[in-house]
Amino acid sequence: NAGVTQTPKFQVLKTGQSMTLQCAQDMNHEYMSWYRQDPGMGLRLIHYSVGAGITDQGEVPNGYNVSRSTTEDFPLRLLSAAPSQTSVYFCASSLLGGDSHNSPLHFGNGTRLTVT
Amino acid sequence: AQSVSQHNHHVILSEAASLELGCNYSYGGTVNLFWYVQYPGQHLQLLLKYFSGDPLVKGIKGFEAEFIKSKFSFNLRKPSVQWSDTAEYFCAVNARLAGRRALTFGSGTRLQVQP
Numbered sequence: 001n002a003g004v005t006q007t008p009k010f011q012v013l014k015t016g017q018s019m020t021l022q023c024a025q026d027m028n029h030e031y032m033s034w035y036r037q038d039p040g041m042g043l044r045l046i047h048y049s050v051g052a053g054i055t056d057q058g059e060v061p062n063g064y065n066v067s068r069s070t071t072e073d074f075p076l077r078l079l080s081a082a083p084s085q086t087s088v089y090f091c092a093s094s095l096l097g098g099d100s101h102n103s104p105l106h107f108g109n110g111t112r113l114t115v116t
Numbered sequence: 117a118q119s120v121s122q123h124n125h126h127v128i129l130s131e132a133a134s135l136e137l138g139c140n141y142s143y144g145g146t147v148n149l150f151w152y153v154q155y156p157g158q159h160l161q162l163l164l165k166y167f168s169g170d171p172l173v174k175g176i177k178g179f180e181a182e183f184i185k186s187k188f189s190f191n192l193r194k195p196s197v198q199w200s201d202t203a204e205y206f207c208a209v210n211a212r213l214a215g216r217r218a219l220t221f222g223s224g225t226r227l228q229v230q231p
Contacts, residue, residue, distance in 0.1 A: 035221075040223055040224075042206060042221040043160075059220075092160075104150060104165055105219065107159040108159060
């Protein structure tokens with residue numbers, strides 16, 4: 001049982017380049033989300049999904065796109081990278097059920113992205 | 117908007133000292149509360165959680181937290197810290213806002229335990 005798998009672990013981009021951060025989970029979790037972690041700011045929610053075909057914006061969605069074509073995968077796309085997007089990105093998932101608000105998040109190991 | 121405040125940004129303690137990390141949130145409705153821990157170089161892991169019932173919850177590794185509804189607080193405590201507790205600790209609040217499920221994290225507290 002791999003849990004939440006993120007790739008790549010490290011990435012360096014030049015301003016204006018595009019790339020996709022991959023996230024996959026094998027726990028049949030309905031809820032998936034992307035956070036960015038910056039010093040002194042904790043984790044901020046970028047986008048999230050409550051199931052295949054459903055996505056919604058979080059706190060800091062600008063500059064990022066997501067899609068959820070399957071339950072397992074939730075890729076995060078940067079269309080035109082900017083230095084302000086230098087951060088550590090975490091994907092997280094959880095169960096959604098009748099008590100959906102109580103499900104703790106399972107985090108991936110993170111992707112450290114540097115935009116020059 | 118929902119927010120979570122962790123006022124201690126960096127705490128340095130000696131081994132065996134007692135720990136209390138503050139967490140306050142701003143939301144008037146029903147909340148679920150969490151503490152996550154991030155050890156150096158690792159991802160976040162759940163430390164403990166409060167859903168309902170006894171406001172004093174116990175988590176892993178001897179940590180506990182007390183939910184005080186009147187103070188909108190969920191402080192984390194440990195009677196005697198160890199060097200291995202060196203990590204960053206995040207408080208998080210989960211509440212339903214306008215039909216959306218939202219988990220908001222605090223900015224984190226970096227704990228450094230000196231041997």
